[in-house]
Amino acid sequence: MSSRVADARERLLLLLALPALVLLLGLFAFPVLRLLAMSVEGGSLEYFEKAALDGLYVSVLADSLRIASVVTGICLVLAYPVALWLSRAGRLGLALGLFALLLPFWTSVLVRTYAWMVLLGRNGVMNRMLRDWGLIDAPVMLLYNTSGVLIGMVHVLLPYMVFPIYAALLRVDPDLGRAAEGLGAPAWRAFTRITLPLSLPGVSAGCALVFVLSLGFFITPALLGGGRVIMISMLIEQQVREFLDWPFAAALSAVLLAVTLGIYALVGRFGGKSHLATP
Amino acid sequence: MLTVFVGIVFAFLMLPLLVVFPISISSAAYLQFPPPGFSWQWYQRYLNDPGWIDATIRSVQAASLCTVLAMGLGVPLSFALVRSRRRWVRALDRLAAAPIIVPTIILSIALYGVFSRLQLIGAWYGVAVAHTVLALPFVVILTSAGLRTFDEAQEQAAAGLGASWFIAVWRITLPQLRPSLVSAAFLAFVSSFDELVLAMFLSGASMTLPKKMFDNIMMEVDPTIAAVSVLQILLVGVCLGLTALFGRGALATTISR
8 A cells, every 4th residue: 555545544534533532532531631630729739638638538538449349359259250151151051141241231220229229128138038037037237338338339340340351261272271181180270270370361350440440439339338338439429519629529539530540550561451442 | 060159140140130020010109028919000100200201201312312422423433443553543542441441420520510611411412422421432342343353355345346435334344343333322322321420410400310210219219210120121131132133242242352
């Protein structure tokens, strides 16, 4: 291809990207940067100081990080076997498994959160069943505390962990495992020495995604936490809605964004991918 | 043993979707399980309440406009991202992926600030445009996955036979991308139809369906919300089935990419 033709082609491609670029700059990059700029209004760091010195805000951030870590851990333990099973399933199993993952995945978070309220409430389905089976005498508190929030969040985020691990497992050449077994390694050893290490890029990508998403979670902790579990996104919302304290909300947003991007950069260094189209 | 464990996890995933069905046809006015009797009253209440119906119509409008915008912007963007050899493409690729990574609450208050100035709060098309930012990455992921497996020589052949590039894309490329495009459009629609955090800030007094549901859960948990939930689950199920039928596994192949 001559360079003139190539230039014309590149110009056309730029033209095709232009409308989306305008949208992304105007309604994403500009508003977010404008918000972040508010946090250093007047050239001072007082709002960051306020966030760092007040014990309440520090403990909310610590709680958010702790909840995000626990959710990531639980998701990993539940998701890895599912991904492994899917990667070895036949056509029917794969179709059923993907349906069981995708239907909840695309059902509104709100619907699912409401359903957990029905299931976990004081007189909810769970307590009812446990009592009928004689396992408990008094209702167990599952809702409006950390355990309720954890259950709800794991339910929402589990598919985000399964998909990257499943994708990584599909890229592992099954002949490698067979070769190991052919050379006399027991199945568990072939798994721990071959399959597991080769699937780690998917594990780290899934962990980063779930951790980052749970850090910014809003609806599920707001509803299932009953006001007892406060996460950083709820704090940001409160600053804007109730106190109209935009600079402080902006400072908290900057902290949340910095942690989020930091985790992505860290995972990116170790071979995760955070981009969409380029292979 | 693996199968048993996986079965339990799938049960955990499906349980909340299943539990709303019996609640929605319960005759009891408050949450009671198992339901004491059968009645359609919660569906009737939903259908007869102008508040619920208005919110539903508004959400359908916003999701439809969002789908059109996300496809209209995202499909051309995917062509640029997959085919351009210039360096700016990598930066643009990151920018297009960023709305997934940046917490929605940050985007919500950022847009809330801008939209209040423009007096766009409460306009359904404002919500639709904001949702487009979130839907765009899904469209780009699916479309570029399809585009990468497409052999560009077919377009050159059409061009050699005298077709303009746009005609070649319209008649040759896009029809072959149909599975990816159908899945992308479905994801864009559902992501907007279900979205709550942006809508909480931007929809003002004219509520979308998720906002109305949120307020309903906060105020009084009556089974009307279970009826609405069942309708939503069925909608997603039908859309997912249609995508499987016409999308020929584009969704599954993209996941396993």
